[in-house]
Ligand SMILES: O=C([O-])CC(=O)C(=O)O
């Protein structure tokens with residue numbers, strides 16, 4: 001056998017240390033001459049790498065730079081993420097990751113994760129066995145149909161699971177060698193991609209209906225057979241598939257939908273903080289939701305349950321919501337609503353005077369307005385001023401991603417309400433300047449919970465993800481809102497505090513898993529210890 005061109009260790013991002021290999025290691029491993037002679041510490045490597053990153057001119061260049069590092073040296077990659085989380089998050093994650101999905105086939109260099117293409121549907125167990133990881137704790141899977149607010153990106157959607165799993169490690173502390181990103185490549189209806197000779201996915205219109213459902217079933221069966229211990233996170237599926245898939249599998253495997261349940265858990269956490277900051281109870285609020293997709297209905301459902309927990313009966317709680325989609329308010333007269341949307345349908349003729357957002361705000365005087373519509377700028381000055389005329393501290397959450405799909409810019413919201421608005425966004429925004437103070441904008445993004453849900457599930461060895469576990473995550477998050485002690489503070493803890501927060505949220509999730517009977521009996525103290533022990537840190541092992 002001829003020797004390989006490179007000793008394997010330099011090619012293995014989990015074991016490679018590059019210039020940090022010691023003289024002794026280089027000699028033993030036969031690396032002398034293959035590396036420049038300088039021997040660096042991890043800190044020196046990290047300092048050099050962040051400089052290189054900062055010199056890259058554009059966001060996509062920065063993204064490519066980090067992806068290369070991820071494919072070369074995982075300890076160094078995660079060192080950068082952990083030490084510069086606030087700076088790199090908008091690159092590894094929302095909003096730049098959306099652009100990376102759109103350009104996936106232009107920036108493709110090395111394979112990461114699995115692409116399960118429809119024509120190989122008879123061979124899914126074999127494809128799963130081809131993975132590079134031996135054991136897998138978490139799978140994030142998408143079918144690329146609803147990537148952030150950017151629609152169908154086909155096989156390029158794989159960028160999202162890659163980004164989510166990077167945060168599972170950087171924030172949640174999961175071992176990166178035990179996570180697996182997957183795209184179900186079932187075609188695309190994106191004309192631009194189909195016409196692009198450079199597109200790398202299966203060049204075919206999307207499979208739908210029974211064939212699609214059968215493919216998803218084959219995927220789940222393959223996971224059950226090959227990776228029965230793995231949690232499966234569904235990500236960025238279109239509304240018409242997201243909810244049915246979740247309902248079909250949530251009692252069969254360990255699984256949750258991040259857009260429905262993760263987004264909702266965080267929005268509820270932020271709302272709990274906002275209610276307290278405005279001296280109100282959740283049950284006092286009148287809530288307008290713009291958007292009626294899976295994420296929007298998920299948020300409404302979660303808040304509705306919280307209103308019940310706060311003392312309303314289910315019918316009263318339901319009547320606190322006005323949900324609108326592109327065709328206006330959901331009403332009983334409409335015959336185009338799904339079962340989940342129908343819960344929020346308002347009786348005919350109520351409110352009077354029109355069903356647009358402006359009409360509804362004028363007649364209802366909402367106290368909270370949540371956007372998950374991907375309709376850029378839908379929270380206009382007119383709508384917001386009208387809302388703010390009737391409530392002391394309007395709660396306004398433009399949650400659509402990426403930034404270019406946000407319903408409003410926080411600086412505008414601040415101006416239109418003379419600084420009275422309690423704001424959280426889905427994508428990152430620069431801080432607001434007010435009265436000589438710089439106030440960070442809270443990013444109510446599912447990143448506040450999903451990495452911790454993963455850690456909680458792994459540490460507790462949970463077999464399912466229950467509603468109780470997600471509600472425990474919301475409560476743990478709401479309890480740590482900086483606005484609880486300072487009404488002018490942001491609603492959510494800072495991004496720089498995400499790792500510490502994740503430990504608390506993971507513990508709450510793990511405790512709830514035991515309480516719900518889906519994990520082995522263990523004390524809180526024991527679970528705490530298991531979380532600490534499971535945490536993977538970006539350092540070179542001794
Ligand atoms: O990825 C994000 O930033 C949040 C999310 O799940 C989505 O927008 O689909």
Ligand SMILES: [Mg+2]
Nearest residue numbers: 148235236259
């Ligand atoms: Mg998503």
